[in-house]
Amino acid sequence: MDMNRLERIDDWTWRVKRAAGSSGADALLYGDRELMAAMDDKVLEQIGNVAQLPGLVGSAMAMPDAHWGYGFPIGGVAAFDPDEGGIISAGGVGFDISCGIRCLRTDLTLPDIAPKLERLGERLFQTIPAGVGVEGDLQLSIDELDTVMRDGAEWAVRRGYGTGEDLQYVEERGRVGGSVPDNVSQTAKKRQRGEMGTLGSGNHYLEVQVVDRIDDAAAAQAYGIREGQIVISIHCGSRGLGHQIGTDYLVSLAKAAGRLGITLPDRELACAPINSPEGQAYIGAMNAAINVALANRQILTALTRETVHELFPSAQIETLFDVSHNTCKPETHVVEGKRRRLYVHRKGATRAFGPGHPDLPARYREVGQPVIIGGSMGTGSYILAGTTQSEARSFSSASHGAGRQMSRHQALKQWHGRQLIDELRSHGILIRTRSMRGAAEEAPGAYKDVDAVARATEGAGLARRVAFLKPKVCVKG
C-alpha cells in the first residue's frame, strides 16, 4: 500500500485521502501501520468505490483483515439508509451468501482426544462431505428446498439435525425473515439439491481445535471455554444455491444500473435501491440463501456430533455461536444520537454486537457477542467479544479471518500440497483433504499474521480478544 494515500487518524484508523472537490463519503481502514503497508492498493480503490454508492451512512470501512475482493473488498463494511436512496449490492454480499463459522464447544480436552486423533480425523473426513464435486447423502426435492429457504436451521432441527438448544446460539435464532423462494431461480434450486450438508472447497474447513490461551477470563467463562478444551469450528456457506443467486443477480443488477439511475464506479458493485422492486427481489433471494447457509451448518453440526460420539460417546457438544460473514442485514444503529434502520453490508466481515445488545442470547448479553476470526490451518483462530465502541466505530462489525496476503496462484508456485501436509503433521496438525492443490493454495504462509489481525481488531475497538485456538485436525474442502 502506498501510505502517502492514507491519512492517519490514530494508531489503528486511517482515512483514504481524497482529491480536492471529490464527492462521496469517507473511506476508513482499520489496522496498524504494518497491516496497512502490506495491504493491496486495490483495497483502497475498492473501498473508495463503495464510499461513492448512494445512500451510504457514515463511512465505507475496511476491517484489519481486508484484501482485494470483487466489487467490495473482502473485509468491507457499509451501511445504507433505504429512506435516503440507499442501495443493496449483490457484489457487497458476494457469491457465498451467508458464509460463516459455527463454533462448537465440547467438554473434551486435548489429553482426552490425543490417543484417538488420527481416527477422529479419518472419521470426520469420511462423514463430512468436503471438496469440489462431493455431494451429501441428503437429496432434496424443490418443494422441500423452498421450505429450507423459508425456515433455515429450524427446518434442519425438525428433520432431526441437532437440537433447539443449538438455535439459541445462531444469529437470528437460525432463521431470517423476508425470504422469498420465488425470487430464486430454478437453476439455483437445482444446483442445491445434492449440496445440503456439504462443506464446499477453497477456504472452507472443519477444524478440531484446542483452546491454547485465554485472554479475557470473564468472557471465556460466559462462552463456556477454558484452556486445554477442545472446540470444533465449521466454516462454510450457502453452497450452490447461494452461488447461483449471486450469479443471477450480479448480472441482472449490473445491467439494470443505468435504468435505475445509478452510476457504478465498478460494475461488480451491481446494486439497486433498497426501496425498488429490483432491490427487494434480491433481498428476498439473499434471505433465502442465508436460511440455506444456516441450515447447512446445522446439518454439519449434527454430522460432526454423531461422528465425535462414535469415538467419545459421552462427549457434550454444544453450539457456542454461529456467525455469518457475507451478508446484508437490516439493523438498528445509533447515528449521531438518532436511532436509524440501516442495511449493513458485511462482505468478509463479522457482526460484532456489544454488551447489552437485545439480540444476543441471555448467556452472552453481559460480555458481548462471540466474534470468530478463522485463521489458516497452520496457525490458529481467535474468539473475540463484541465491544460497546464498535457500534460507533463500525456499525458493530469486526474482522472475519486472517485475510490472504498472497494470491492462490503465487501460493501454488511456492508450496506443494503433500509437502505442506507432511510439514504440518510434524507440528502436530493433521490435514485431511481430497485436494492437494487446495492445500497448497491455503498454505498458512499465504495468509496474514492472524495475531496481528486480532490485535488490530482489538486496538481499533472493533472486538476484544477472548481466546486463541490452535488447530489439531483440519478437514479441508
Add this chain to the structure above:
Amino acid sequence: MAAVHEYFEHGADIGVIGRGASIEEAFVQAAASMFAIMLESDAAQPLVEIEVDFDEDDVEFALVRWLNALLAQARERGVVLCQFELQRNDDHWHGIARGEPWRESHARGTEVKGATLTALSVRQDDNGWQARCVVDV
C-alpha cells in the same frame, strides 16, 4: 500433451484467460482454464454432453454468462467438464460441453463458485481475441 491454461493474479480468487482467433474460441479456452482449476482437464473423459443456450448482446456479459451457465449445469449434473464448443448467431449463444461424473479417484482442485465482473474484458489485439475475468473460488 496437457493443455495450457492461462491465469492472472488476483488477491483472493483466480483470474482466468482465454485466447483465440475468434471470440468463441477465446471463450472456449477461458472455460477450459476455469474447469482446470477444479480438475486437470486431461484427467476427465468426454463421456456425457451438456448444452447451454442464452441470448446476450454485450460480449463481456456473454463471457460471464457462458462460464456461469457451464458451472450451473456441471453442478446440477454432478459432472466435471473438459471439452467445450461455442457458436454465436447474432445475440444467441449456443454451447456444447463434455465431461464425466466426478469419481473418487479424481485428483480434485478447488471449486469455482462463479465468474465475476471483476477485471472482465473481451478484446481484440494483434494476436487475436482475449477474454478474461476473475472467478470466485
